[in-house]
Amino acid sequence: MTTDFTATRALFHLPEGVIYLDGNSLGPLPRAASTRVARTVAEEWGNLLIRGWNAAGWMDQPARLGDRIGRLIGAEPGTVVLGDTLSIKVYQALASALEMVPGRKVILSDTGNFPSDLYMADGLVRTLGAGYALRTVAPDQVAGAIDDSVAVVMLTEVDYRTGAKHDMAAITARAHAAGALTVWDLAHSAGALPVDLRGTGADFAVGCTYKYLNSGPGGPAFIYVAPRHAEAARPALSGWLGHEAPFAFDLAYRPGAGIERMRVGTPPVLQMAALEASMDIWDQVEMADVRARSIALGDAFIAGIEAACPTLTLASPREGAARGSQVSFRHPQGYAIMQALIARGVIGDFRAPDILRFGFTPLYTTMEDVTGAVAALDEIMATSAWDRPEFMAKARVT
Numbered sequence: 422m423t424t425d426f427t428a429t430r431a432l433f434h435l436p437e438g439v440i441y442l443d444g445n446s447l448g449p450l451p452r453a454a455s456t457r458v459a460r461t462v463a464e465e466w467g468n469l470l471i472r473g474w475n476a477a478g479w480m481d482q483p484a485r486l487g488d489r490i491g492r493l494i495g496a497e498p499g500t501v502v503l504g505d506t507l508s509i510k511v512y513q514a515l516a517s518a519l520e521m522v523p524g525r526k527v528i529l530s531d532t533g534n535f536p537s538d539l540y541m542a543d544g545l546v547r548t549l550g551a552g553y554a555l556r557t558v559a560p561d562q563v564a565g566a567i568d569d570s571v572a573v574v575m576l577t578e579v580d581y582r583t584g585a586k587h588d589m590a591a592i593t594a595r596a597h598a599a600g601a602l603t604v605w606d607l608a609h610s611a612g613a614l615p616v617d618l619r620g621t622g623a624d625f626a627v628g629c630t631y632k633y634l635n636s637g638p639g640g641p642a643f644i645y646v647a648p649r650h651a652e653a654a655r656p657a658l659s660g661w662l663g664h665e666a667p668f669a670f671d672l673a674y675r676p677g678a679g680i681e682r683m684r685v686g687t688p689p690v691l692q693m694a695a696l697e698a699s700m701d702i703w704d705q706v707e708m709a710d711v712r713a714r715s716i717a718l719g720d721a722f723i724a725g726i727e728a729a730c731p732t733l734t735l736a737s738p739r740e741g742a743a744r745g746s747q748v749s750f751r752h753p754q755g756y757a758i759m760q761a762l763i764a765r766g767v768i769g770d771f772r773a774p775d776i777l778r779f780g781f782t783p784l785y786t787t788m789e790d791v792t793g794a795v796a797a798l799d800e801i802m803a804t805s806a807w808d809r810p811e812f813m814a815k816a817r818v819t
């Protein structure tokens with residue numbers, strides 16, 4: 422273990438009295454992000470004005486930050502670029518991948534996938550018409566459902582509800598053997614566990630930066646295209662910043678070199694400044710250390726909750742290697758229980774219909790946090806403290 426997690430925790434702002442177990446949904450604020458963003462606003466936007474695009478390197482940031490994220494996900498240099506939201510990147514990757522498998526019209530995904538990914542796929546097949554279809558099967562049925570009608574296998578590696586992890590290498594190999602391509606969504610993988618895009622032979626991958634990578638609310642997504650596809654992938658969202666020469670203002674679109682063509686429009690400069698501060702922390706971290714620590718934290722939480730709260734049912738794989746960096750439990754009153762927990766300063770989240778979800782993020786989560794969260798949940802369950810009208814009222818975001 423070479424990563425000093427006491428040191429990394431000190432680099433985050435964590436409010437007094439809060440045990441934060443929701444970094445899988447929105448990472449906390451890296452202390453340096455406040456000053457980094459303030460500097461970008463005052464010195465770059467304020468004083469450089471339009472000159473910031475060149476002088477402050479704003480235009481190259483999406484590729485520079487892409488390379489830094491690339492190290493965490495086993496991507497080759499120059500294969501990852503930032504921009505837009507994850508839903509948009511899912512659409513882009515899918516559209517390009519589908520076009521590269523002529524004669525096949527099926528996108529295969531699973532029913533555990535995040536709905537937005539499925540909605541984007543549904544929107545794409547409706548636009549394409551002509552027999553294109555989205556097929557979903559249960560998560561454990563995916564490998565067996567890859568037949569010679571499938572053009573693209575689109576999966577989120579780690580299930581957002583249960584935390585169950587797909588075998589990326591095995592499914593990618595199976596897809597390739599059947600003549601299909603893969604699109605991997607790394608929303609709950611990037612910064613959560615080691616990913617080896619190059620080694621697994623993944624074709625396309627996408628992910629977000631505001632969860633484990635701590636870029637702040639609305640931080641940009643990323644997209645990866647394997648080098649062997651980089652010059653063949655046609656960008657479906659052919660915006661000017663993906664053009665070979667945006668400032669030639671040609672009327673005809675020509676895709677940029679390699680991953681640059683997956684850019685669409687103006688990048689979010691302020692948000693990238695926050696991400697840069699976060700990546701300064703990630704640059705000091707080994708993913709293998711993060712993984713070992715995250716499994717230890719999750720295992721301790723499972724043991725603690727199962728001993729203290731027998732009415733909660735484990736929804737995540739018990740074996741650490743089979744899950745991502747979160748642990749989920751089911752309870753019919755899950756929503757109210759989570760609100761009671763949040764009222765006590767223990768922040769996780771709720772996913773319909775009955776999932777209490779807790780993220781374990783070693784950069785700033787400690788064993789004391791686990792112990793404190795177990796004690797709070799134990800007290801809430803033992804006293805039925807969740808059974809109050811204010812904990813039943815559903816908020817817009819759960």
Ligand SMILES: *Cc1c(COP(=O)(O)O)cnc(C)c1O
Pocket residue numbers: 506507508509534535537538577581606608609629642
């Ligand atoms: C969080 C998440 C999203 C969110 O997409 P946005 O466009 O960034 O809102 C999409 N897909 C998966 C799998 C997610 O976990």
